[in-house]
Amino acid sequence: MGQVRPYYADRGLSAAFYDTVTGADERLAGDIAIYADLAGTEGRILELGAGTGRVAYALAALGHRVTGIEIAPAMLAQAQARRAEVPADIGHRVTLRRGDMTSIDLKQEFDLVVCPYFTLAHVPRGAAWKNTFATAARHLRPGGLAAFHLPLLEVMRRPGPVNPAVPVLDRPTPAGGRLLLYIRQRSFRAEVGRLDQVIEYVEHDARGAVLRRGDERLTYYLTDPQPPAASVGLLCDRAPIPLGGVGEIWVFVKA
Template sequence: MFTATARYYDALYAERDFEGEAHAVLELAGRHVPEPRSLLDAACATGGHLVHFARRLGAGAVVGFDLDPALVGLAQAKLPDVRIERADLASFELGRRFDVVTCLYGSIAYAVTPERLRAAVGCLARHLAPGGVLALDPFWMRAEDVAPLNVRHVVRGRLQIARLGRAVVRDGVAELEIHYLVGEQPVEPGAPPRIEHLAELHRCGVFSRADHEDALRAAGLEVHHEPRGPVGRGLFLGVAPR
């Protein structure tokens, strides 16, 4: 899904405030676990949040995983002292429990179906220590919020990236076709710039607030909802029994 464009992930999201997002999540989760000593970041991509979680908690206290092997490789190169695995949200088993488990920036939508949402939330919840907190940052929660066309232009160092996404919602699933035109200026003066066209298909479940809350309750967690969250889409918090 992200493999072809993994090496552009950090350039595409260079404007995001990963540090601010990570601190906001720790602050909100910290209302339930005041001094977390361990954290798992599920669907961590290139480790943008993990860098800051590791600074706060220590490299040995944090773990990340992602389904995409190219993203896992980039995250591991960025964080050589952090355990980063390749795993699937809906079926992973890391053999360890955590005070905080995060799944950020809409990654939970990649569970796609309500059945897999429940499986994923169940798996995430099973990795919580007693009294631990699961923080779920949702993606689109209503079909009408899915923009049919979405365009961005990013300039970063020698790279220029134009990204155009087309989305269609069918039966509660947003099918995203994303095209990237990547231009790269040459290192050597006078050499021609490189241009590459890449395309990706993503499938994301459009899960409602009730879908998220039902899945958290079914996993045995006490549900809280923070209206703003790290990126303004709200944050679901599920607290495990002690």
């Protein structure tokens, strides 16, 4: 194994092919409708970890005003480019900012904060989780809701593929080739709730020749979200909403 990049890094393939991979992920089906339902009519929404804008533009298309915070330039650039691909009124309802969800202060209030697709699990549990909940609380009006989509512990515990030579994903690329993903390393440490994976991305052209390849490290952290949320005034509002058999959306209300 050569150089291992962090996920979503500049020039990394996880950022370049985020929409190709996520668009194929049926385990996310229905997440937008859940967030839209929590937002009510034309609610103001803050998205923590907006990525390429998958959620932000979809919620804007439903009439919501969305501010998306994203730390990775390679992801933010794609979210900004997406504005040119949507009708102007939808684009106008989306504001994008580079920032760190563990510390940002926009000095604005929202009706709903969303942190979709395991984004909270990307930062270490402990101070980073508590600080992210504090960001959510700081930006919510009293009575506002915060939704955090987290992976299930039993899914994080699963071993890697029996045959690592078989791709875990094989999808057509926008350029007419194929993208193959392989799990090269996977280990879960229960005592710290940490899953480490090295995922190899391989892009083939239409004739099957390898165009690009790269190894990228994806780490997820998991713990009970209720204590750090409660410590900043976010109280669990209902039972977590199951999503796609691999995760659940925790909903908190600002007291």
